[in-house]
Amino acid sequence: MARRAVIIGAGITGALVAWRLVRAGWSVTVLEARHVGAGSSSRTAAGIRQQFSTPETVLGMRYAVDYYRRFRDEVGGDTVPIVQNGYLFLYALQEDWDAAKYRVQMQQACGLDEVEALEVGPLVRRFPWVERHAVLGGTYCPTDGFLRPETVYNEAIAAARRLGAVIAQNAPVTGVEGSGGRIDTVLTPTGRYPADLVFDCTNAWSPRLARVLGGTALPIAPRKRYLWMCERAGSMSGETLSGMPLTVSPSGAYCRPENEDSLLMGWAHDAPEEPDFTYEDQDLVEPAFFHRSGPDSYGYSTWMALAEVLPPIGEFAGITATTSGYYAVTPDHNPFLGYDPQVKNLVRLVGFSGHGAMFGPFTAHVAAALAEAGHDVPAVDVLGHAAELAAFRIGRRYGHGEKLVI
Ligand SMILES: Cc1cc2nc3c(=O)[nH]c(=O)nc-3n(C[C@H](O)[C@H](O)[C@H](O)COP(=O)(O)OP(=O)(O)OC[C@H]3O[C@@H](n4cnc5c(N)ncnc54)[C@H](O)[C@@H]3O)c2cc1C
Structure with missing residues (x-):
């Protein structure tokens, strides 16, 4: 049986993670409290740049620019979402x-x-x-440039759905059942969703969702x-x-x-x-x-x-x-991309500090590596370079923050 991923939140992050995982053979369910694009992803300036002060982010955004240029081949649709x-x-x-x-x-x-x-x-x-x-x-x-964000989340959700992902809208996550420090089932008012792996893609809502999931209180x-x-x-x-x-x-x-x-x-x-x-x-x-x-x-x-x-x-x-x-x-303007220390099968992809639209493809790339490994990994391959993930780890020290924040 395919491993079951439950993704919470259907903005750019949740949509691209869903598409990436469904292609990797996971059985994917996306749970969205309102509708696809109900959060920041439809309210963004959607700039995308590779000019950052954190080397790992420069690499990650090189990956993202390349991905968005090839979006029609990678995901589908008629529109290239990057200008x-x-x-x-x-x-x-x-x-x-x-x-x-x-x-x-x-x-x-x-x-x-x-x-x-x-x-x-x-x-x-x-x-x-x-x-x-x-x-x-x-x-x-x-x-560098800017994105057409609605193309990104709408096309990625449509593509994931075509490959069998379940997209549940008006489905706020309100509870979980679990044992041994794991989540077994994610609950909404109308549904029960068994999970091998859970992804928190709720960004600005993440501190509230963490209380529901029993996850770590992250400074977001x-x-x-x-x-x-x-x-x-x-x-x-x-x-x-x-x-x-x-x-x-x-x-x-x-x-x-x-x-x-x-x-x-x-x-x-x-x-x-x-x-x-x-x-x-x-x-x-x-x-x-x-x-x-x-x-x-x-x-x-x-x-x-x-x-x-x-x-x-x-x-x-x-x-x-x-x-x-x-x-x-977040305190250092870098996101959290990693396993939650308090819940073994919960991955947090949150705290984008104004960079989440551009981060999307890199976030999904990291999510796929974490899903495959079953634990945090030190780095992911980006266009032939190793992009270290220490700058994005939960529990890191906030010494060297991102300097280019707008
Ligand atoms: C004014 C502005 C300008 C910006 N400019 C840029 C920019 O130039 N470049 C850039 O890259 N980024 C920019 N950003 C940031 C970017 O928009 C966000 O980082 C990005 O959209 C985050 O995407 P996401 O999918 O992680 O979160 P969101 O798009 O916020 O999606 C989270 C989803 O989670 C859902 N949710 C919440 N709680 C629950 C629950 N309990 N159960 C189920 N679902 C739930 C919400 O309904 C929402 O749909 C800007 C943001 C703003 C507001």
């Missing part, structure tokens, strides 16, 4: 710019040959919409993040806008094209931890963040912070929409 416009990080302080150049060397040593550090002259020649007096330089990787803080849509006007053409890389200003405010008329903008703020957020809270926009609140709103500040460095954006017509969702933030 490779690149990622441009801009720097204005000497200390930050020196650290960025050093990181580029590390990233190149991880096989990311195409990432470059551009001093201000070459930078503004390549990206003439950058204000040359506002920056010292920038790092650019042309194979759900924190609100907002996005705004700004409409193009003025001197920037639609062609220029739609070809722009995802650009991160020295302030941390970032933007990317949504299409040739709309710019998606984001900027992290000092958000409180909301351990008990509700589904409705995901879309609750506080007045201080709502675009219709005018120039005092954080959306407007984000727009102006970007316009300081990217002047043509200051000529845009205005902000037309505000959306929001939750990051699941």
Whole structure:
């Protein structure tokens, strides 16, 4: 009989893990409290980059970029879900710019040959919409970009279903039965699901689910993040806008094209931890963040912070929409990918700290290796390199955190 995997949560993580395991011969059931894509996966900026400060993540995201490019062959569907416009990080302080150049060397040593550090002259020649007096330089990787997240989770769920996976929606996990430190059966209000292996793919809900499953209390803080849509006007053409890389200003405010008329903008703020957020809270926009609140709103500040460095954006017509969702933030901004120390057959794939959409394929790759081994493994193979997993292990020390967080 095929081994039985129960996957809890049907966002990008659960969907890609389901597809990966069903192809590896597991009998897969996905249990989703609401509907496919009900969490952060449908509320994301969906940037994907290989420019990280953690070498293992550089490798993992090289894997993810490659996977998303081959998505139609790997998973199916008609749409390639990655737009490779690149990622441009801009720097204005000497200390930050020196650290960025050093990181580029590390990233190149991880096989990311195409990432470059551009001093201000070459930078503004390549990206003439950058204000040359506002920056010292920038790092650019042309194979980075952004995703179409709904394509990822919808196609992966559909593909898993075609190979026999059971996808139960409106099926919140409310309890388990087990013995000897293992989960034998996962319970929802209407069903009982026997399991050999259980995967927690609930990200921002994971601390709550852990209490239901008897798992380890992991330090994961759900924190609100907002996005705004700004409409193009003025001197920037639609062609220029739609070809722009995802650009991160020295302030941390970032933007990317949504299409040739709309710019998606984001900027992290000092958000409180909301351990008990509700589904409705995901879309609750506080007045201080709502675009219709005018120039005092954080959306407007984000727009102006970007316009300081990217002047043509200051000529845009205005902000037309505000959306929001939750990051699941860990102390070092790296996720937890591993077996739960308190439940022998529970794998936690959570705490993505704003990187879960891009992590998806790598997360599924790690999940398959963990499922095969039956215990934590030190590394997985990524395009011929060994990607060490110590940085993602549960129970790690939080000394060297990820430095590139937006
Ligand atoms: C504003 C914003 C911008 C972002 N920008 C980026 C970015 O640029 N790049 C990037 O990679 N990431 C980004 N992220 C983060 C990214 O969206 C998430 O890390 C990713 O979507 C997490 O996917 P997931 O499948 O792990 O979790 P989710 O998509 O949150 O899915 C979890 C699922 O678990 C279900 N669930 C919860 N409890 C239960 C239960 N008891 N039983 C059954 N099901 C349950 C939920 O209903 C939900 O569907 C951003 C997030 C936000 C909010």
